[in-house]
Amino acid sequence: GAGVSQTPSNKVTEKGKYVELRCDPISGHTALYWYRQSLGQGPEFLIYFQGTGAADDSGLPNDRFFAVRPEGSVSTLKIQRTERGDSAVYLCASSLKPGELFFGEGSRLTVL
Amino acid sequence: AQSVTQPDIHITVSEGASLELRCNYSYGATPYLFWYVQSPGQGLQLLLKYFSGDTLVQGIKGFEAEFKRSQSSFNLRKPSVHWSDAAEYFCALADSGYALNFGKGTSLLVTP
Numbered sequence: 001g002a003g004v005s006q007t008p009s010n011k012v013t014e015k016g017k018y019v020e021l022r023c024d025p026i027s028g029h030t031a032l033y034w035y036r037q038s039l040g041q042g043p044e045f046l047i048y049f050q051g052t053g054a055a056d057d058s059g060l061p062n063d064r065f066f067a068v069r070p071e072g073s074v075s076t077l078k079i080q081r082t083e084r085g086d087s088a089v090y091l092c093a094s095s096l097k098p099g100e101l102f103f104g105e106g107s108r109l110t111v112l
Numbered sequence: 113a114q115s116v117t118q119p120d121i122h123i124t125v126s127e128g129a130s131l132e133l134r135c136n137y138s139y140g141a142t143p144y145l146f147w148y149v150q151s152p153g154q155g156l157q158l159l160l161k162y163f164s165g166d167t168l169v170q171g172i173k174g175f176e177a178e179f180k181r182s183q184s185s186f187n188l189r190k191p192s193v194h195w196s197d198a199a200e201y202f203c204a205l206a207d208s209g210y211a212l213n214f215g216k217g218t219s220l221l222v223t224p
Contacts, residue, residue: 042214099206105155
């Protein structure tokens with residue numbers, strides 16, 4: 001597809017479970033970002049990849065959160081031992097130029 | 113530390129009226145500044161950006177923004193608002209890197 005694709009669009013899980021969220025960026029975009037957006041808030045930066053490596057992971061809230069991008073394209077955000085406070089919309093974006101991000105529609109995570 | 117403040121949580125404007133959304137930033141040097149729009153059910157979309165040069169920048173959908181260093185502001189304007197402009201608007205800042213720091217957003221309601 002032409003845009004950034006995120007799956008699943010909705011995920012409901014129970015506290016303590018493991019979750020994976022997938023992002024398929026625009027073809028050829030070298031930079032990939034994960035953000036988290038809670039209700040009434042702006043997107044909160046989590047991690048940024050340039051190619052296969054995490055160039056900046058300073059936004060990951062704790063060691064339960066991890067992201068990979070093994071072949072420099074698709075990325076997976078992994079959350080272990082989910083907590084109710086992890087409930088949010090997780091946004092993925094990709095870009096070629098600094099600041100010019102193309103966002104997906106997000107994955108809404110609900111932890112019961 | 114860099115930060116972005118959007119003082120208005122909600123703004124209501126009549127269709128056809130002019131619009132100004134406020135954005136103030138805190139950063140030691142000249143930042144890269146952006147405005148993004150988030151419509152219901154859609155991903156965030158870049159409206160315009162400021163890197164350097166002319167302080168009045170034009171964007172898509174008839175929007176413009178003016179960078180004022182003396183006021184640490186980057187306000188978004190539109191001369192005549194259309195009903196389809198109703199959305200959430202986010203101001204964002206980046207330093208020399210790629211990751212964006214977003215404000216909390218301003219929700220725009222357009223009345224007939």
